Amino acid sequence: MYWQPESECMDREELQQLQLERLESTLSRVNMNVPFYRRKFDEIGFNPDDLRTLDDLRKLPFTTKNDLRENYPYGLFAVPLREVVRVHASSGTTGMSTVVGYSRNDIKTWSNLVARILTAGGITKDDVIQIAFNYGLFTGAFGLHYGAERLGASVIPISSGNTRRQIKIMQDFKTTALVSTPSYAMLIADTMMEMGINRNSLSLKFGLFGAEPWSDAMRKELENKLKIVATDNYGLSEVMGPGVAGECFERNGLHIAEDHFLVELINPDTLQPAKPGDVGEMVITTLTKEAFPVIRYRTRDLTRLLPEPCPCGRTMGRMTRIFGRTDDMLIIRGVNVFPQQIETVLFEIEGVAPHYQIIIDRKGALDETTVLVEVSEQIFFDEMKRQSKLKETIKKRLASELGIAVEVKLVEKKTLERFEGKAIRVIDNRKF
Amino acid sequence: MLKIRNLDVGYGGLNVLRRVSIHVNPGEIVTIIGANGAGKTTLLKTVAGLLRAQAGEIVFSGREIGRTPTEQIVFDGCSLVPEGRQVFPAMPVKENLLLGAYVQFKRGNRQTVSLDLDHVYGLFPVLKQREQQLAGTLSGGEQQMLAIGRSLMARPKLIMLDEPSMGLAPLMVREIFNIIVRIREEGNTVLLVEQNARSALKIANRGYVLETGRVILEGQAEDLLSNRDVQRAYLGRDL
Numbered sequence: 001m002y003w004q005p006e007s008e009c010m011d012r013e014e015l016q017q018l019q020l021e022r023l024e025s026t027l028s029r030v031n032m033n034v035p036f037y038r039r040k041f042d043e044i045g046f047n048p049d050d051l052r053t054l055d056d057l058r059k060l061p062f063t064t065k066n067d068l069r070e071n072y073p074y075g076l077f078a079v080p081l082r083e084v085v086r087v088h089a090s091s092g093t094t095g096m097s098t099v100v101g102y103s104r105n106d107i108k109t110w111s112n113l114v115a116r117i118l119t120a121g122g123i124t125k126d127d128v129i130q131i132a133f134n135y136g137l138f139t140g141a142f143g144l145h146y147g148a149e150r151l152g153a154s155v156i157p158i159s160s161g162n163t164r165r166q167i168k169i170m171q172d173f174k175t176t177a178l179v180s181t182p183s184y185a186m187l188i189a190d191t192m193m194e195m196g197i198n199r200n201s202l203s204l205k206f207g208l209f210g211a212e213p214w215s216d217a218m219r220k221e222l223e224n225k226l227k228i229v230a231t232d233n234y235g236l237s238e239v240m241g242p243g244v245a246g247e248c249f250e251r252n253g254l255h256i257a258e259d260h261f262l263v264e265l266i267n268p269d270t271l272q273p274a275k276p277g278d279v280g281e282m283v284i285t286t287l288t289k290e291a292f293p294v295i296r297y298r299t300r301d302l303t304r305l306l307p308e309p310c311p312c313g314r315t316m317g318r319m320t321r322i323f324g325r326t327d328d329m330l331i332i333r334g335v336n337v338f339p340q341q342i343e344t345v346l347f348e349i350e351g352v353a354p355h356y357q358i359i360i361d362r363k364g365a366l367d368e369t370t371v372l373v374e375v376s377e378q379i380f381f382d383e384m385k386r387q388s389k390l391k392e393t394i395k396k397r398l399a400s401e402l403g404i405a406v407e408v409k410l411v412e413k414k415t416l417e418r419f420e421g422k423a424i425r426v427i428d429n430r431k432f
Numbered sequence: 433m434l435k436i437r438n439l440d441v442g443y444g445g446l447n448v449l450r451r452v453s454i455h456v457n458p459g460e461i462v463t464i465i466g467a468n469g470a471g472k473t474t475l476l477k478t479v480a481g482l483l484r485a486q487a488g489e490i491v492f493s494g495r496e497i498g499r500t501p502t503e504q505i506v507f508d509g510c511s512l513v514p515e516g517r518q519v520f521p522a523m524p525v526k527e528n529l530l531l532g533a534y535v536q537f538k539r540g541n542r543q544t545v546s547l548d549l550d551h552v553y554g555l556f557p558v559l560k561q562r563e564q565q566l567a568g569t570l571s572g573g574e575q576q577m578l579a580i581g582r583s584l585m586a587r588p589k590l591i592m593l594d595e596p597s598m599g600l601a602p603l604m605v606r607e608i609f610n611i612i613v614r615i616r617e618e619g620n621t622v623l624l625v626e627q628n629a630r631s632a633l634k635i636a637n638r639g640y641v642l643e644t645g646r647v648i649l650e651g652q653a654e655d656l657l658s659n660r661d662v663q664r665a666y667l668g669r670d671l
Contacts, residue, residue, distance in 0.1 A: 017453070020438075024438075025640075025647045025648055029648050079660070079661070083660045103660070
């Protein structure tokens with residue numbers, strides 16, 4: 001099932017022509033309407049009329065989160081405010097928020113792109129979709145909301161929080177699809193178990209999870225606990241919000257809406273194009289945004305592109321799930337570590353609950369990493385021997401995965417903080 | 433059907449088109465809108481081979497035609513209905529139409545010409561009535577019909593129309609646009625240049641907005657209709 005088959009399954013050669021046309025008109029527009037970009041083009045002596053191929057885009061400077069902050073709030077808008085029908089701000093996962101705007105056509109495009117990922121995730125107009133993202137400046141909730149309405153599904157705009165009520169509504173309203181962060185879906189699943197609710201009393205079939213990186217192991221856990229098909233989707237407010245990319249039922253990479261976004265991968269250290277098949281930082285240029293176009297925006301998100309065609313029939317290129325953010329990347333004793341690596345290991349070990357926290361301290365000149373792991377009550381109150389054996393297992397597995405030694409501390413169930421939005425997995429106490 | 437990449441066209445030292453890229457898919461009406469002097473007519477003339485580009489490619493039906501002579505381009509199936517009709521005023525209507533069938537004779541399709549003539553008369557009954565009249569005595573609207581009919585006689589794959597509504601009364605404008613829709617329904621592909629942006633966008637599938645020689649917007653026709661820049665600049669809305 002496709003939402004816009006004529007676009008999602010379009011011939012690759014036609015796609016390239018379309019991308020070139022759209023890139024050229026976007027550059028003409030930002031050059032006319034956004035002084036920031038005009039200045040940047042002038043500085044390097046680039047005339048937008050000289051762009052001839054998609055690869056020529058590489059001659060242009062990057063746009064960073066910092067550029068967005070410096071132009072707070074409306075400095076990078078390409079249309080006057082009276083043509084903006086919606087304003088969102090980034091969720092501020094990292095630092096100060098940035099402001100983005102949408103024209104009427106932008107909202108329409110956005111809704112269609114979200115309808116694409118919903119359709120790819122199994123959802124049709126017959127579904128009842130519970131949106132447990134926080135409604136507000138954050139793009140997640142409204143993006144999914146408009147997309148689901150466009151699709152014709154029945155939308156329950158419940159927002160996040162009040163987990164018991166979420167579950168009651170899920171039962172009473174016969175929710176068939178849950179939209180949330182993966183960590184909040186996990187909290188819902190755990191709360192359900194605590195409340196002694198039989199999963200079979202729910203109508204839930206699909207989960208569309210996004211807004212934070214998560215692992216395949218976590219997917220399996222969620223699918224088992226909630227008995228759903230869970231798909232990942234990707235987006236960021238600076239570029240548009242959810243709908244930039246999403247998994248199909250193959251669940252082997254996220255299809256990028258390449259007719260609306262041009263994606264490059266760069267090596268975040270050298271800023272040169274990443275080698276084919278390598279992990280790199282995603283850099284996105286919008287091709288159709290009217291109110292808030294971005295040129296070569298550095299997302300800080302790390303992924304790998306999958307060049308093979310997908311059996312689902314979509315011709316839109318795929319990327320792997322986000323490995324992490326360059327901001328999230330921890331450098332511990334000189335080794336690059338992503339929280340998702342730790343998550344993957346933990347999920348593979350029996351008796352470990354899917355809740356963890358990583359604490360980094362500096363003792364003298366050395367970094368010390370402690371991973372707090374929740375374990376089942378059974379193990380926690382069990383004899384010391386079994387506990388220490390589990391601890392050793394986790395330590396060993398983590399050491400082999402990460403290449404560095406970390407300390408492991410087992411904690412009782414429900415001692416670690418739960419998150420209704422994006423989870424905070426890392427506490428870094430080091431001072432640099 | 434038609435793919436244009438990075439077209440630069442100029443007269444003397446003056447650049448009229450700057451790296452224009454557009455495409456037309458089979459069965460579509462694609463419209464180019466823009467103010468006077470934006471380069472719309474230049475674009476069509478360049479595709480038709482009447483002007484030559486300094487840079488860029490024009491691919492029609494899978495073949496690069498940037499250096500192909502006009503008569504060959506017409507022979508290959510790309511017809512231009514020029515601005516201001518350009519019918520032969522001193523010739524009867526029927527002969528004007530038969531001149532359009534010139535390439536059909538050249539292709540060796542002589543026997544289908546009378547069928548095509550009937551087809552054009554079906555689309556434009558008034559031309560049948562005025563068959564023997566000199567083209568110069570027709571009204572502006574009738575001359576436009578004649579010009580479109582003449583291009584159809586060549587059985588083109590792509591019809592390019594340059595300002596077909598220019599100088600026509602509103603009622604006649606509507607009729608011409610209805611006919612363009614009918615031409616598409618019969619399986620033809622149309623590239624339409626218009627100053628009457630609203631009417632053009634209402635019948636088109638997609639559109640491009642040309643401003644001082646550059647494409648500044650591209651999109652579904654309905655999206656362009658609801659774009660405020662387009663509304664203000666080309667649809668005469670006061671916003």
